Amino acid sequence: MSTTPTAPVIEDWFSHDPEPHLIGTRCKQCATYYFPKQTSFCRNPDCFSSDFDEVPLSRTGKVWSYTKHFYQPPEPFITDGEEFEPYTIVGVELEAEKMMVLGQLAADASFEDLKAGIEMELVIEKLYHRDGTDYMIWKWKPTAS
Amino acid sequence: MSHDVAILGVGMHQWGKWGKNFVEYGLKATQDALKDAGLEWRDIQLIAGAETVRNGYPGYVAGATFAEAMGWTGARISSSYAACASGAQAINDARAQILAGFCDVALVIGADTTPKGFLAPNAGERWNDPDWLRFRLMGCTNPTYFALAARRRMDVYGATEEDFAAVKVKNARHGMANPYARYHKEFTLQQVLESPMVADPLRLFEICATSDGAAAVILTSMEFAKSRNVDPVKVRAVATTTPTFPCTTLEMPNISTDSAVAVSEPTRPFKASIAHDAYEEAGLGPDDMSLAEVYDLSSALELDWYENLGLCAEGEAEKLLRDGDTRIGGRIPVNTSGGLASFGEAVPAQAVAQVCELTWQLRGDAGDRQVKGATAGITANIGLFGHGSSVICSK
Numbered sequence: 092m093s094t095t096p097t098a099p100v101i102e103d104w105f106s107h108d109p110e111p112h113l114i115g116t117r118c119k120q121c122a123t124y125y126f127p128k129q130t131s132f133c134r135n136p137d138c139f140s141s142d143f144d145e146v147p148l149s150r151t152g153k154v155w156s157y158t159k160h161f162y163q164p165p166e167p168f169i170t171d172g173e174e175f176e177p178y179t180i181v182g183v184e185l186e187a188e189k190m191m192v193l194g195q196l197a198a199d200a201s202f203e204d205l206k207a208g209i210e211m212e213l214v215i216e217k218l219y220h221r222d223g224t225d226y227m228i229w230k231w232k233p234t235a236s
Numbered sequence: 237m238s239h240d241v242a243i244l245g246v247g248m249h250q251w252g253k254w255g256k257n258f259v260e261y262g263l264k265a266t267q268d269a270l271k272d273a274g275l276e277w278r279d280i281q282l283i284a285g286a287e288t289v290r291n292g293y294p295g296y297v298a299g300a301t302f303a304e305a306m307g308w309t310g311a312r313i314s315s316s317y318a319a320c321a322s323g324a325q326a327i328n329d330a331r332a333q334i335l336a337g338f339c340d341v342a343l344v345i346g347a348d349t350t351p352k353g354f355l356a357p358n359a360g361e362r363w364n365d366p367d368w369l370r371f372r373l374m375g376c377t378n379p380t381y382f383a384l385a386a387r388r389r390m391d392v393y394g395a396t397e398e399d400f401a402a403v404k405v406k407n408a409r410h411g412m413a414n415p416y417a418r419y420h421k422e423f424t425l426q427q428v429l430e431s432p433m434v435a436d437p438l439r440l441f442e443i444c445a446t447s448d449g450a451a452a453v454i455l456t457s458m459e460f461a462k463s464r465n466v467d468p469v470k471v472r473a474v475a476t477t478t479p480t481f482p483c484t485t486l487e488m489p490n491i492s493t494d495s496a497v498a499v500s501e502p503t504r505p506f507k508a509s510i511a512h513d514a515y516e517e518a519g520l521g522p523d524d525m526s527l528a529e530v531y532d533l534s535s536a537l538e539l540d541w542y543e544n545l546g547l548c549a550e551g552e553a554e555k556l557l558r559d560g561d562t563r564i565g566g567r568i569p570v571n572t573s574g575g576l577a578s579f580g581e582a583v584p585a586q587a588v589a590q591v592c593e594l595t596w597q598l599r600g601d602a603g604d605r606q607v608k609g610a611t612a613g614i615t616a617n618i619g620l621f622g623h624g625s626s627v628i629c630s631k
């Protein structure tokens with residue numbers, strides 16, 4: 092087993108507990124979901140609420156679209172390791188929240204298997220390694236059939 | 237009541253990578269526009285600058301920068317920033333001030349000098365800036381958004397890689413007849429399809445470059461144009477539409493869409509609502525248009541615009557393209573200027589350049605790329621963070 096210490100790339104945006112999921116907020120008045128979290132003021136133009144509950148978002152959804160990148164993006168993108176490796180970004184529609192969330196495709200999943208409409212689940216994986224720590228982020232992975 | 241204003245003059249500096257100060261390009265475009273309008277610099281009562289954020293303070297205060305560079309005359313100034321839609325915001329500001337009676341003659345000017353490669357976020361750690369976060373959290377670049385839209389068309393509407401390449405081939409051919417375009421090179425389908433894959437399914441030759449360039453438009457009241465015995469091309473509508481909550485289409489630089497749980501989706505998606513607003517204001521519809529200039533940041537995005545402008549029904553853009561309807565000589569030519577495919581993007585100048593193209597076409601001055609009998613045209617683009625823009629011009 093690896094003993095490499097881990098840390099989230101960004102604090103409080105996702106959790107492992109009890110299963111990997113994104114952390115969003117939900118307006119106490121109009122029930123609109125937000126990810127990234129909205130905590131100050133509801134963006135629904137007919138709602139003047141500033142009260143939110145922190146809620147876990149659905150950890151499965153359906154593919155809206157996807158793309159594989161073959162060139163290294165500019166900073167602040169951080170490359171994991173010495174060499175740039177192509178990576179895939181997937182947009183997944185969450186049914187209960189009626190919203191779409193982007194994320195990278197899980198490391199062991201294949202771009203060729205993607206198709207609009209297929210079911211995906213959220214996983215927490217390493218995005219990059221730096222100074223002895225694995226920095227973790229949410230990714231999408233085809234649901235095991 | 238008519239909201240028309242006259243386009244008395246247009247001017248551009250050729251797009252390219254010239255490595256000069258953006259002001260130089262803007263001055264050339266301004267001088268050309270003045271000459272085209274038959275006006276003197278002292279006739280300009282308002283200088284509406286479209287800002288560039290990549291050229292330091294002079295870029296932020298573009299209105300003042302050009303006012304000083306041409307020579308202070310005490311004229312009114314304004315500076316607008318709306319990312320890729322900055323030029324349209326400047327046009328709308330000039331139009332509003334003319335219609336409100338604050339001035340009769342206004343110069344709209346946008347110019348830029350851009351760095352090499354893909355546009356990157358500004359430097360520094362900014363954990364609250366979505367435009368910074370998208371790069372850090374997942375490497376979500378501008379081509380990511382173009383490619384997601386393109387792949388969606390393939391999976392849902394049966395678009396092919398050949399379709400995307402065909403848009404580039406068409407626009408490159410149009411651009412060969414435009415002296416202001418950066419590239420004057422014909423492409424074959426095969427050449428485009430053999431260019432390196434950048435963001436699958438989009439290839440290098442299908443994603444627009446960044447360029448230096450400048451475009452200027454001189455707007456006047458209809459009365460002023462009449463006093464000069466000019467029968468001008470008119471600005472009939474300027475839409476500066478923002479999204480309607482919940483914005484359920486993915487917009488740069490967001491990594492998620494709004495939730496439609498509490499409020500149901502708007503009747504029109506964001507891009508369609510921009511054109512809808514412009515048509516409403518002009519009292520014209522898609523069938524009245526002779527041509528369209530749209531933001532082809534990628535070749536595939538041009539297909540989305542066909543549908544959003546109402547040039548065809550949803551899912552039928554590929555057919556419109558394959559039938560040859562959108563090339564010069566077709567039913568509704570799109571990007572007769574050559575589009576971003578032939579220009580590369582000079583952010584604050586681009587929306588102004590779109591209006592220059594409409595003006596030349598509607599005057600019948602577009603040379604070898606002339607759309608025969610053009611009577612009206614529409615432009616469309618979107619600037620980062622929800623800046624929709626669309627301009628309709630007619631004879």
Ligand SMILES: [Zn+2]
Pocket residue numbers: 118119120121122123133134135138139140
């Ligand atoms: Zn609310």
